[in-house]
Amino acid sequence: MTTTISIKLETDVARREFIDKFDAFLLDCDGVIWEEEIVLPGVHETLKYLRSKGKQLLFVTNNSTRSRDAYLAKFQRLGIEAYVDEIFGSAYASAYYLKNVLDFPSDKKVYVIGESGITDELAAEGIQYIGSAADNESLKSMDFSKIVPDPEVGAVLCGFDLYVNYLKFAKAFTYLHSNPNCLFLLTNNDTTYPANGSIFPGTGSLAAPLVTALNRKPHCVIGKPNKPMLDCIVKKFHLDVKRTCMIGDRLDTDIQFGINGGISSLLVLTGVSQEKEILANDASIVPDYYIKSLGDFATIIE
Amino acid sequence: MTTTISIKLETDVARREFIDKFDAFLLDCDGVIWEEEIVLPGVHETLKYLRSKGKQLLFVTNNSTRSRDAYLAKFQRLGIEAYVDEIFGSAYASAYYLKNVLDFPSDKKVYVIGESGITDELAAEGIQYIGSAADNESLKSMDFSKIVPDPEVGAVLCGFDLYVNYLKFAKAFTYLHSNPNCLFLLTNNDTTYPANGSIFPGTGSLAAPLVTALNRKPHCVIGKPNKPMLDCIVKKFHLDVKRTCMIGDRLDTDIQFGINGGISSLLVLTGVSQEKEILANDASIVPDYYIKSLGDFATIIE
Numbered sequence: 232m233t234t235t236i237s238i239k240l241e242t243d244v245a246r247r248e249f250i251d252k253f254d255a256f257l258l259d260c261d262g263v264i265w266e267e268e269i270v271l272p273g274v275h276e277t278l279k280y281l282r283s284k285g286k287q288l289l290f291v292t293n294n295s296t297r298s299r300d301a302y303l304a305k306f307q308r309l310g311i312e313a314y315v316d317e318i319f320g321s322a323y324a325s326a327y328y329l330k331n332v333l334d335f336p337s338d339k340k341v342y343v344i345g346e347s348g349i350t351d352e353l354a355a356e357g358i359q360y361i362g363s364a365a366d367n368e369s370l371k372s373m374d375f376s377k378i379v380p381d382p383e384v385g386a387v388l389c390g391f392d393l394y395v396n397y398l399k400f401a402k403a404f405t406y407l408h409s410n411p412n413c414l415f416l417l418t419n420n421d422t423t424y425p426a427n428g429s430i431f432p433g434t435g436s437l438a439a440p441l442v443t444a445l446n447r448k449p450h451c452v453i454g455k456p457n458k459p460m461l462d463c464i465v466k467k468f469h470l471d472v473k474r475t476c477m478i479g480d481r482l483d484t485d486i487q488f489g490i491n492g493g494i495s496s497l498l499v500l501t502g503v504s505q506e507k508e509i510l511a512n513d514a515s516i517v518p519d520y521y522i523k524s525l526g527d528f529a530t531i532i533e
Numbered sequence: 534m535t536t537t538i539s540i541k542l543e544t545d546v547a548r549r550e551f552i553d554k555f556d557a558f559l560l561d562c563d564g565v566i567w568e569e570e571i572v573l574p575g576v577h578e579t580l581k582y583l584r585s586k587g588k589q590l591l592f593v594t595n596n597s598t599r600s601r602d603a604y605l606a607k608f609q610r611l612g613i614e615a616y617v618d619e620i621f622g623s624a625y626a627s628a629y630y631l632k633n634v635l636d637f638p639s640d641k642k643v644y645v646i647g648e649s650g651i652t653d654e655l656a657a658e659g660i661q662y663i664g665s666a667a668d669n670e671s672l673k674s675m676d677f678s679k680i681v682p683d684p685e686v687g688a689v690l691c692g693f694d695l696y697v698n699y700l701k702f703a704k705a706f707t708y709l710h711s712n713p714n715c716l717f718l719l720t721n722n723d724t725t726y727p728a729n730g731s732i733f734p735g736t737g738s739l740a741a742p743l744v745t746a747l748n749r750k751p752h753c754v755i756g757k758p759n760k761p762m763l764d765c766i767v768k769k770f771h772l773d774v775k776r777t778c779m780i781g782d783r784l785d786t787d788i789q790f791g792i793n794g795g796i797s798s799l800l801v802l803t804g805v806s807q808e809k810e811i812l813a814n815d816a817s818i819v820p821d822y823y824i825k826s827l828g829d830f831a832t833i834i835e
Contacts, residue, residue: 296675370695373598375728393672395702397695401733408732422745426677430710431703432746439741443724444734 237498237509240522243531249520250528253495254474255287257319257464259455261425262480262502263525264290270309271501273526278311280532288317289464291477293454293484295322295390295418295434298351319464321418321454325388326352327463328453333414339385342406344399344437345392345418353388360388362399369396378402380409389438389449390418400440407445415441419454421484455479456487461494478525480504482516495519539800539811542824545833551822552830555797556776557589559621559766561757563727564782564804565827566592572611573803575828580613582834590619591766593779595756595786597624597692597720597736600653621766623720623756627690628654629765630755635716641687644708646701646739647694647720655690662690664701671698680704682711691740691751692720702742709747717743721756723786757781758789763796780827782806784818797821 240246258264264274281288290313292302299318306313322345329335335358343349343363353360361384378398384406392399407413417438424433442448453459465472476495479485480502489496498518500506509517522528542548560566566576583590592615594604601620608615624647631637637660645651645665655662663686680700686708694701709715719740726735744750755761767774778797781787782804791798800820802808811819824830 369698373695373728375731375733378733393675393699396671396698397734397739400697400738404734405731422748426675429677429707430746431677431680432699432706432742436702436742436746437699439745440734440738443741444732444738446724 235517235519237517238520240497240520240527246522246528246531249497250281250284250286250531252474253286253476255289255468255470255476256281257289257291257475257477257494258525259477259479259481259485260290260292263478263499264311265309266501268309270311271524271526273524273529275311276529276532277525280528282312287468287470288313289319289468290317291319291455291460291464293321293419293421293434295320295325295348295454296346296393297322297348299323300351301348319460320348321460322348322390323352324460324463325349325390325416325418325453326356326358327467328451328459329353329358329386329388329416330356331466332459332462336385338383340383341386341388342384342403343388343390344395344403345388345390346394349388349390349418362402363392364394366399366402367394367396369398370401375401378405380405382410384410384413386414386416387441388416388418389434389441391424391434392437395437400444403441404444407441414451415445415449417449417452417454420452420457421454455484456491458491461488461492465492482508482518486516486518489518490516497521499523499525501525537819537821539819540822542799542822542829548824548830548833551799552583552586552588552833554776555588555778557591557770557772557778558583559591559593559777559779559796560827561779561781561783561787562592562594565780565801566613567611568803570611572613573826573828575826575831577613578831578834579827582830584614589770589772590615591621591770592619593621593757593762593766595623595721595723595736597622597627597650597756598648598695599624599650601625602653603650621762622650623762624650624692625654626762626765627651627692627718627720627755628658628660629769630753630761631655631660631688631690631718632658633768634761634764638687640685642685643688643690644686644705645690645692646697646705647690647692648696651690651692651720664704665694666696668701668704669696669698671700672703677703680707682707684712686712686715688716688718689743690718690720691736691743693726693736694739697739702746705743706746709743716753717747717751719751719754719756722754722759723756757786758793760793763790763794767794784810784820788820789818791820792818799823801825801827803827
């Protein structure tokens with residue numbers, strides 16, 4: 232239960248006042264800017280307007296399968312102005328967090344369950360890694376003799392991995408189980424992954440064998456709604472948290488991310504969460520503001 | 534806390550009285566009969582003695598990777614008398630349970646995460662299945678369009694699978710998520726698997742992505758310490774539970790299995806659990822009897 236009341240941005244006056252309050256907007260992409268390969272109506276105009284007002288735009292996504300460069304290609308394909316430094320995916324955030332927050336030792340390695348989105352970002356930060364595509368070929372027999380502790384592995388980082396297999400689970404488990412100093416990190420903890428109008432197991436589910444076999448939680452989950460991702464963004468861009476607002480379509484990730492990070496939040500109703508959820512008497516996650524769609528800000532453009 | 538006191542079988546008189554009390558002994562194998570490929574001292578003699586006294590012997594294991602025939606080969610290799618009908622692995626128990634307890638419809642299929650140990654036993658019981666080795670080749674792209682609900686899949690059965698991959702998780706999740714009548718069964722719930730003097734992720738951990746993505750527990754876990762395995766054994770062999778005793782080396786699986794099933798239990802100290810655990814003031818799982826090793830019964834042989 233909460234007594235917070237969400238302000239609905241229904242008039243142009245309210246929309247202008249909202250935009251004047253902030254210098255930086257963190258934007259979720261799917262369900263906010265686009266729906267798969269289609270840009271939502273009015274979003275082109277709204278983003279251009281925010282840039283014309285000198286606002287800092289940052290695109291924040293939990294997807295760990297693509298590097299920032301790969302993500303940028305989608306913006307370009309859809310004709311949306313964006314720059315690689317404005318993109319904050321959970322893969323980049325994980326590499327940034329290891330390097331700049333945890334000060335990960337240069338003589339240690341990260342064991343990766345995840346794809347090139349993660350390894351490209353680790354390499355760009357100069358962090359040594361093993362696993363990932365090198366372990367896509369799984370074990371062919373119950374001979375586990377080559378899966379042994381490795382004191383050089385200082386962290387296991389688990390993200391979405393279409394090529395996850397028993398070898399990867401067994402190695403990651405062995406590094407963590409044998410070495411209490413080995414960090415256990417997840418890029419994000421989404422239990423499902425939306426695709427094809429349905430859902431499939433997400434990163435939080437692919438990490439579950441490790442959580443279950445180790446009988447303990449990860450040391451740190453980087454992505455939304457957790458604070459490490461926001462810590463990275465604030466640190467990198469020197470943001471004033473009082474003048475920063477998270478814009479997203481999911482209460483449990485985007486809006487909770489804003490709340491956890493002590494920044495303002497705006498819910499758009501073009502994705503997962505609906506108006507009735509925040510108006511319910513027992514609503515537990517309530518944004519500061521909400522609006523039907525990000526494109527609705529286009530009405531205030533002169 | 535419990536007030537149950539375990540009786541230690543230290544004298545020949547106590548050992549003879551113990552054996553006279555029971556008609557049937559359910560035996561765990563690893564840590565009781567053998568240690569990997571070595572038969573523990575005195576076990577050959579003890580098992581022969583029990584047979585000479587007309588006792589029913591049943592070998593009960595949670596390992597689901599081997600069919601009963603494959604398991605029998607190990608007994609033969611180690612020179613231990615055993616018959617295929619005496620072997621109760623969690624793969625066979627799952628097939629038996631589906632057929633004889635759940636009355637699984639002949640026009641429905643089971644989706645299997647697991648190896649030939651499971652599919653051989655399902656085939657032997659005349660149960661249709663898909664998955665398993667047919668899905669060992671995982672997805673090569675994020676195109677999930679071919680992973681669709683299938684109303685003919687009436688159950689997902691998950692056991693140990695060295696070839697587990699994203700395709701298997703995604704299919705199993707889709708069948709369960711799209712169809713509330715689809716049963717979700719595990720052969721067993723051991724979170725770790727002992728091998729090479731270490732431990733690795735076990736069946737309970739490999740099923741964790743489904744449990745996490747679905748956000749619910751399986752309908753039924755067949756293997757020790759759960760009751761379905763004992764229900765199958767009692768049903769098949771018409772055992773008198775009052776004259777049946779479980780013999781094992783693990784308190785949390787074997788002895789709990791005896792307790793859950795309302796039969797007597799004997800702990801041997803040649804495997805995982807130790808004497809101090811049952812003598813502790815806060816012991817929560819206590820066997821009716823315990824003995825240093827199964828081979829110690831050899832002292833009563835005339």
